[in-house]
Amino acid sequence: MAELEAVIGLEIHVQLSTRTKMFCGCELSFGDDPNVHTCPVCLAHPGVLPAPNEEAIRYALKIAAALECEIAPRSIFHRKNYFYPDNPKAYQISQYDLPLAVNGRLGGIRIHRAHLEEDAAKTIHLGESGRIHGSGASLVDFNRGGTPLVEIVTEPDLRSAADAGAWARLLRNTVRQLEVSDVNMEEGSLRIDANVSVRPAGSETLGTKTELKNMNSFRFLERGVEAELARQRELLEAGGSVVQETLHFHPEDASLHPLRSKEEAHDYRYLPEPDLAPLAPTEAMLREARESLPELPEARMRRYEDELKLSAENAAQLAADPDEAAYFEAVHGDAGGVEAQAIANWVTGELAAALRQADGGAAAESKVAPEALAALVAMVGERKISHGSGKQALATLVAEGGDPAEIVERDGLAQISDSGELESIVAAAVDANPGAAEQIRAGNQKAIGAIVGAVMKQTKGRADGVEVNRLIKEKLGL
């Protein structure tokens, strides 16, 4: 049997951070007492009508523009009918065959569509099952009901769980930068379902898919998809077949469990929403959406790779977060001719580690001013201080802030420049390590580390490593 290729598409719900709900004036809230942000409209009292939230439409247009979608000149709302206590009208206002946006792309993955809809209320079913059927009582909190959502559906272009996770992060970073959503998976302002199938590598037809829900972190998304791919591969390799179903991810043990078919068997009886006029964004709204876009992570990543010649890994790391990127660029701008890659190494390596150690937050909020880091990296680059001394000075900067030149001066971190002094330290170190000296002479270059280490210990890291290497070899007559 040919190798089985993974085929993964994602369905993403982004909760918009507008001031009010999608179709009424209730404020959005998180963590307030239940049912305090409600009104006759979002409780579906008799006689009420929805009034669309223009801010939500503007936010959705921004997302559509960022995903390079074609925006429909005229899209319409539909009613998606189903009975459930989280849905007081017994229909969700959503978009169906004429969505707001289609045919976009992000990070090489095609976007099938993006549309506006309203969120459901929160329900808790009391009783053992945790489901509505057979529960003794169900509690509903309507605060969330009616929150504006943008649903984004990708084409099935992702080929591994890791890809799905990486792409989901790119999407999160992109939407976060638009400032239209908190995009927090743990809090539910970003919710990602995955459609997963496998097929023989090279095949053009799609296998039977399953839909994975309830993965409320990027790690759980990756684990859920991974587990499902393994299950499907095993099933098919054993001669079985995949059944189309919805699976719930259980984070405790990364297991997947089918939802009961009764709760799944919906005929939504879509109906064009007669209470709402078609959504026809004006030219000005479209222009505003496109022109308000900042440089987004994907474009920034490309710029870092192409123009600044950063490694792909560093480019992705630094481009993801606009604040981190701005910090990096500020350091780069202040560092004169220092190579961008060297700065990237310091920002993502030494600085990140130092901040982690100090329990610090983001670089931009730390005491390390961009120009200070720039000066420090320049000193190391010019071999005014050793790399080790640079790290030492950085630790001080993280703790206290200040000017690296002063710290170097104060703490005596300057490179030992008197080559006579360094020569005698090297000579002593070679004499004290005859075994290592012997090995080096025999051709084992790695053995030089022991002698370099001894020199660094003696000089408290202030010696220039390159010079020390040269002097050791000279001393050994190599």
Add this chain to the structure above:
Amino acid sequence: MLELTVAQAAGKIAAGEVSREEYFKAWREAAAGDELNAYLWRAEDGGGDVDGPLAGIPVAVKDLFCTEGIQTTAGSRILEGHRPVSTATAVRRLAEAGAGVLGKTNMDEFAMGSSNENSAYGPVLNPWDRGRVPGGSSGGSAAVVAGGLAPCAIGTDTGGSIRQPASLCGIVGLKPTYGAISRYGMIAFASSLDQCGPLTLDVTDAALLLNVMQGRDPCDSTSVGIEGGVEAPSREDLKGLRFAVPAELAHDAIESGVREVFIATLRRIEELGGEIAEAPLPHAEHGISAYYVLAPAEASSNLARYDGVRYGMRVEGDGDVVEMYESTRAAGFGDEVKRRIMLGTYALSSGYYDAYYGRAQKVRTKIAADYAAAFDGFDFVVTPTSPSVAFGLGEKTDDPLAMYMNDFFTVPMSLAGIPAISIPAGLAEPDGGGPQLPVGFQIAAPAFAEQRLLDAAHALEQAIGFDARPGAATDG
């Protein structure tokens, strides 16, 4: 005092000749004498102190309109005792013009019916003959105006629910253009068709109420209002106006008495200088079929919210929430409502949508196009409002299809979204004999041409001089 039209009473109140408190009180006393089962709730005070064009005018309000703190049932058991937390925009606008709610009127449950026999609170009786229906679904609103229990009323019209009862009760009923008056606070039956309108003693009063209620409302994104509003009609002739009679009308089943009054009215139009000609409206006859797919489809969705969770009736059942839903809806809805929910649910079901809802939408588009074409050459389209005079209580309750045919002449305008008015044109006996009963004449105009419609209806009304009144109100 109770013989005055609304415009006359408002004039006397404004001139200080009639006290608004006394006027309102007199109507409260009249309403208290309701023997037609037309009211579901009556005001115990009122008269108001708001100045405006309707200062002191009592209005009977169909129980489909939400009224803050006042029971609003939509004629259904499932909303028994429901007290809305806000007031419908149309009612609020009336109040802002000085009018007060005199009472809430009985109606077919959720506005589904043509006889008022589908009310959970019993049928309304026709003031002309208490053995007959007043029409529906705004039957209570028509009966109170015709029966001397209110000077004016408002109702809603989805497929004829203002015009048909106005016709059967011998008063004026106007369905404005879709979008003329806000639907906010009007309990939805079929949202793409529902429209509020007045039921009055004459065309002038209809214009007065329409002008107060119309207008764009931010709470109803489908509302647009009538640009410039409408003025009191004053036209006396119909010179230069062209009236189309649907060419297909001759084939339709119309009672002979109704046909005679209709033809006499056409002659009257000609006497006033109007021109009459036939115009093809070939798809109008499919209106009923399309309507009885589209309206139930929307209703099945609109009525899904009555689930016992948040308001209204709740029947617990003996299981989980789903069983509670089922028990509540089984007990709370009447037969006709259940029938339409089932029809609509079926029509929207996956696999049937295109064959039913999709095709019905296409028919609707063709009907609208028929009217648009007719209005290229004509100012108005005219028909009888109802194929018959008021029929007997119970006469059609076992035959839903026969009942649906009552809407034959009124449904096409609803589907096309255009305004139409029914004015009383004379009296006729039912086929097979019986008392002399009112016959309505329907005039339809292009969208938002309400002023033209009211002007012509006024000229015709003056010429007809219909002044018959039911005996019931004074007898009772």
